[in-house]
Amino acid sequence: MVIRIVLFASPASSNTPFLDVRSYVPPVQIGETMRGASVCRVLASKSKQATAGDYVCGFTGWTQYAVLREGAFEPSSNYPGLREPKDMLSVLGMTGLTAWIGMTKIGEPKAGETVVVSGAAGATGSIAGQIAKINGARVVGIAGSADKCKRLVEELGFDVALNYKDADFKEKFKEATPKYIDVYFDNVGGEILNMCLARAKEHARFVMCGGISQYNSANPEGPSNISRVISMRIKMQGFIVFDHIKDYGKARQELSQWVSEGKIKKTEHILPGGLQVAEQGLVDLYKGSNTGKLLVEVKNPKENPSKL
Numbered sequence: 040m041v042i043r044i045v046l047f048a049s050p051a052s053s054n055t056p057f058l059d060v061r062s063y064v065p066p067v068q069i070g071e072t073m074r075g076a077s078v079c080r081v082l083a084s085k086s087k088q089a090t091a092g093d094y095v096c097g098f099t100g101w102t103q104y105a106v107l108r109e110g111a112f113e114p115s116s117n118y119p120g121l122r123e124p125k126d127m128l129s130v131l132g133m134t135g136l137t138a139w140i141g142m143t144k145i146g147e148p149k150a151g152e153t154v155v156v157s158g159a160a161g162a163t164g165s166i167a168g169q170i171a172k173i174n175g176a177r178v179v180g181i182a183g184s185a186d187k188c189k190r191l192v193e194e195l196g197f198d199v200a201l202n203y204k205d206a207d208f209k210e211k212f213k214e215a216t217p218k219y220i221d222v223y224f225d226n227v228g229g230e231i232l233n234m235c236l237a238r239a240k241e242h243a244r245f246v247m248c249g250g251i252s253q254y255n256s257a258n259p260e261g262p263s264n265i266s267r268v269i270s271m272r273i274k275m276q277g278f279i280v281f282d283h284i285k286d287y288g289k290a291r292q293e294l295s296q297w298v299s300e301g302k303i304k305k306t307e308h309i310l311p312g313g314l315q316v317a318e319q320g321l322v323d324l325y326k327g328s329n330t331g332k333l334l335v336e337v338k339n340p341k342e343n344p345s346k347l
Contacts, residue, residue, distance in 0.1 A: 040086050040107045042079035044099055044337045046309070047317075048128045063279050072100035073317070076133060078124045079105070079112070080338070088114040096127040101317050103337055117287075120295030129332040130166060130298055130305040131291050137280045138166035139290040141246045143174075144283065145276050146222040150175030153218055155235055158226030160187035162332035163248060165195060166294075167224045169303045172196050176222070179215045181231060183327045190330065195304055203231060213238070227251055229260050236267040247277040251325065306331030313337045 067073060077099040081089050086109055089095050097112035099105040115121055118131045129135065141163075148154050154171040158164040159180030168178045168191070180197040182188050188200035199215045201208060212234060219240035225232055228250030235245070268275055297303040308329040310316045313336070320335050 040084040040089065040095075040109075040112070041082045041104070042095065042097070042099070042107055042112075043082055043104055044077045044079050044102060045094070046125055046128060046334045046336055047075040047077040047099070047101060048133075048332065048334055063281075072102060073321075074098065074100050076128055077105075077337075078127050079107075088112075088116075094124045094127070096132065101314060101335075103314065117291075118295075119292050120299060122298075125307055125309075125334060126305070128334060129162065129307050130294055130303065133280055134162040134332050135166055135294045136283075136287060136290050137248065138163045138170060139294060140280055140283045140286060141224060141248050141278060142167045142170045142222075143290075144286070145278060146171070146224060146244050146246045148174045148176040148222050152176045152221035153179065153216055153240075154222040154224065155179045155181065155216065155220050155238075156224040156226070157181045157231050157235075158249065158251065158327075159191055159197065159200065160184075160330050161226060161327070162329075164224065164226050165191070165306065165331060166303060167246075167248075168197055169195055169297075171222070171224075172198075173297060173302050179212075181212075181227075187330060209234065219243075222246065224248060225250070233262050233264055236262055236264050236271075236273070239267060239271045239273050241271050243271060243273045245273055245275040247275060251327075308333045309336050310334070311336045 077097060079095050079097060081091050081093045081095060084090055094115045095112040097107050118127055148171045154176040156164045156168040159168050160182040168180050171178045178197045180191040180200040181203050182191060182200060183204055185202055188202050191197040191200035201211050201215060216238045220235055220238050220243055221240055222244050223235040224246045226249040298305060308331050310320050317335050320333055323329055324333050
């Protein structure tokens with residue numbers, strides 16, 4: 040199958056380059072194509088799953104054209120209730136799946152519980168927090184600007200949103216968790232993880248999804264109060280979305296239904312300009328400049344597909 044990339048995403052966790060550390064994927068090396076999932080328009084195909092003009096999703100990396108073999112892509116039919124091609128990278132793609140699996144399978148929020156989400160204005164955090172609300176939890180989001188915090192409360196339905204850059208953030212965080220924390224969905228690591236450990240309730244569940252504050256750090260910070268895991272009997276579990284392929288179907292069904300019912304509001308931060316802006320997009324991701332899923336537009340999906 041010959042495809043042209045329309046949009047691609049650049050997960051920070053799989054593009055941590057040049058670090059000689061063990062991970063679920065090897066580090067990107069000099070001269071290699073940067074990784075990323077893409078929404079692609081089929082130009083020519085011998086596959087029974089997709090024909091010319093269809094949209095598919097695959098891990099093509101940062102490129103304009105690619106050849107995909109059978110099994111190396113997902114057809115649009117795998118995405119129930121698909122409204123726009125970009126949903127294959129956001130709410131129905133790895134982002135939504137990560138939020139759903141982390142929150143429902145590990146966090147397991149219950150009505151009345153307090154759930155804290157760091158990186159709450161980002162792609163995964165914003166959906167994870169909304170899933171917790173659907174389950175009846177009280178949700179506290181942590182983000183990096185007043186505008187992001189305002190949006191979390193006014194548009195996404197978070198109960199409280201705190202700006203970690205505020206001088207009185209620690210005091211506000213304590214006030215926002217008077218009954219302590221039942222579930223923490225961690226996207227950042229570092230000092231905020233320490234603070235959540237200090238406010239954890241007995242038998243709290245910590246969903247370890249990411250640590251963007253520590254990626255590529257020469258001296259990454261580990262939790263200084265890890266003994267809280269023992270004294271509070273905290274379950275702290277990391278996960279990788281690819282380990283839960285069997286749950287993708289159910290997750291996408293529920294996510295699609297929640298979007299159609301208005302219970303989940305999806306947001307994308309789209310950068311036009313193709314490969315020329317891809318590098319800046321990755322920098323923006325690490326800096327937290329984006330709100331929602333950061334996507335690079337290689338070709339406007341409303342344009343006619345190229346002809347070979």
